[in-house]
Amino acid sequence: MIAEAGLAALWLAAALTALQLALSLGIAGPVGREVRTIRGVSIAQAVMTLTAFGLLILLFLRSDMSVLLVAENSHSQKPWLYKFAGTWGNHEGSMLLWVSVLSVSGAALALLERRLSDQTLSASIGAQAALGLGFFAFLLFASNPFERLDSAPVDGRGLNPLLQDPGLAFHPPTLYLGYVGLSVAFSLAVAGLLRRDVGPDIARAMRPWVLGAWVLLTIGITAGSYWAYYELGWGGWWFWDPVENASLMPWLAATALLHSVNVLAARGGLRAWTMMLALVAFSMSMVGTFLVRSGILTSVHAFAVDPERGAFILALLAIYIGAALTLFALRVAHVKEGAPFEIVSREGGLVANNLLLSVILGVVFVGTLYPLIAEALTGDKLSVGPPYFNAVATPMALTMAALMMIAPQLRWRRDSAAILPRLLPGLLVALAALVISLWLAPQIGLIERSALAIGLGLVPASLLPLIGRSLRRTPLATWGMVIAHLGVALSIIGAASNSAFTVEVLHAAKPGEQVQVGPWLIEFRGVRPAVGPNYTAIEGELRATRGNGVSVLHPQSRYFTSPPTTTNEAGIETFWNGQLYLVLGEEGEGGKWQLRLWWKPFVTLIWLGGAFIALGGLLALLGRWWKGRSNRTDKTPKRRKGYR
């Protein structure tokens, strides 16, 4: 019964979405009533979609093996958390999650947005409904999550053990919330272009969505990077894998959008450009989802390869993005340009930021798709690996970091040579870092050295906007910017340090043998069997000593029976100045075990920086919300009444 109820809820939600779209196209009633009706419909639609999703979760929790999706992806013996997370650890469930988020954002837009004119608001709710409708069609016709199975198996096939990690419970939904949060910016841009109503109001309506989506994407990417780092046992934190790029591309677009939407909201400038970025950001979410879901690019991440479904999503993508970009091309000439500014100004800095981010986005996009295009044109199979991305994207990212030392100090509209003294602290620290690194570590490469210098210089430069003002009266948004920029500095320092100073040792050791890894002396004490809830493992014992400090690490090689898979659980120990990362390999000749041992100085700063960046975004969001609330109670009671 539950599965049938879920399917019914899904159909009902789809019907309500169609109604929502029809209403927004202006079929029903005069304008005032329309907005109120459309608001009700979009809320009912979101409730129905959430009901369907909730029922699917229930089916997974109850291990209802008569449902095909549950039987294929779950196992009755699994810990409950993974049954729960298993709901979206598969194609159909993750698409239902996607639609749920889309519906809820549409409802939230309808419920909360107070600044826009009725026409623009209903156009944007309609655009959101149009997006939803395509994905409902996809679920109902191509990926029904509630399909029954003729004869129910007893146990179910289980879930890829690599995915059996608390990370899975939170990583994909976080990214999805981010992806789909950008759909609201997309719908608002479409509405603005349709209604020829592109101005600061649209930007203000867009900003909390962009900020929120961006915070979630940042958290998702940072957590995903750390998850891959400790779970895959390969010791790296970014691989430029197509699936990683799929989440990085919307993030880059959203980062650019976040900065340009501020110019539009505060100064009325960069109108066309901001609309473009809003369209591109969500387009990148869709492209990313498509690339991951269709299996069109080979990736280390194992997802279902299914060309037919891929074709369906591709059709949706082509229709939505194609229509939006056509609209943009036709309407952009009518979009007024905002207030003028000079090159050396806050606006100028933000334009440079936007251009650099866009170029990096282009580089990642081309690199991700180049193998596909090259094979289409020449028939040669090739892969674009980390060397390309590192060589092209790293210098641009560093240029941007260098710009970040300057731009936040600039004033709106124009600035002059008077800014030079404000740049000194950052430059001095960067210069000092350069000299000290040449002296203490002459062996490291140019890129790593510049990254260290720029990253360290960015630390004081990020803090400068706080200097000379009352900290208690500094707006939260400014705090947010400072902390986010500081986060970028930390991440750069962490990545550069990891790349410049990591020590890696590969060694086949007998029990009792000692190996030196950087400052650590590591003794391999032997292996013993270990048992987990649904796996058996071989566990190594390694004793690491440095001075008086002693740590004992237990890396494991785990064996899962359903489905049969072996995974490596690295032994990781965190210290203030870095991480020890030890992996137990296979048993070789003569009782020797393959060991991979890393000492990674300051590697944790990469993710600490990510956390700072997300926190900065969160503070800015809270600040905007707070300000919005106090403004509204101050002076806009008339507007609110109009909506009731």
Next chain:
Amino acid sequence: MSRALRFAPLIVLLLFVAAVVWRLAVPVDQKVPSRLIGKPLPAFALVAGVPGKPGLKSTDLALGQPRIVNLFASWCVPCAGEAPQLQALKQAGVPIDAIAIRDRSVDIQAFLTRYGDPFDRIGSDPESRVQLALGSAGVPESFVVDGRGVIRYQHIGPIEPDDVPRLIQEMERAQ
């Protein structure tokens, strides 16, 4: 904003869609071909995998007749699945040698007793050294080697019933 620039994003989208449609129409061949196709076998000499049957040397594969070399292991489930197809090839007159990967003599013997033994020689490769030298990534895998010891064809994964005619055809081409 100039007209061309306005339409640039749309053009990028169309290019993307075109490339992807092409890919959906021409699905990826996920197999990674060995770089050794068309090249001579690396030199190797493996001890016998089971008692009473000769081991395998690279020179055994350059005796004028094309042969199939099958990489298998007793612990490999798809290897059991392809056993009937190897028998069919054997019955079609195709000479087959084998390399047992990371395996033990007793286990190989048990595997052959259970699933049949179409092999003339079986070399044992306990540490996958020859497998890696052959550019092979997993088991089962089969190579067609011509009479001069040059690799002509590589079949990755289990041999399905549909693959048998293709392999016989490759054997004839290797003559």
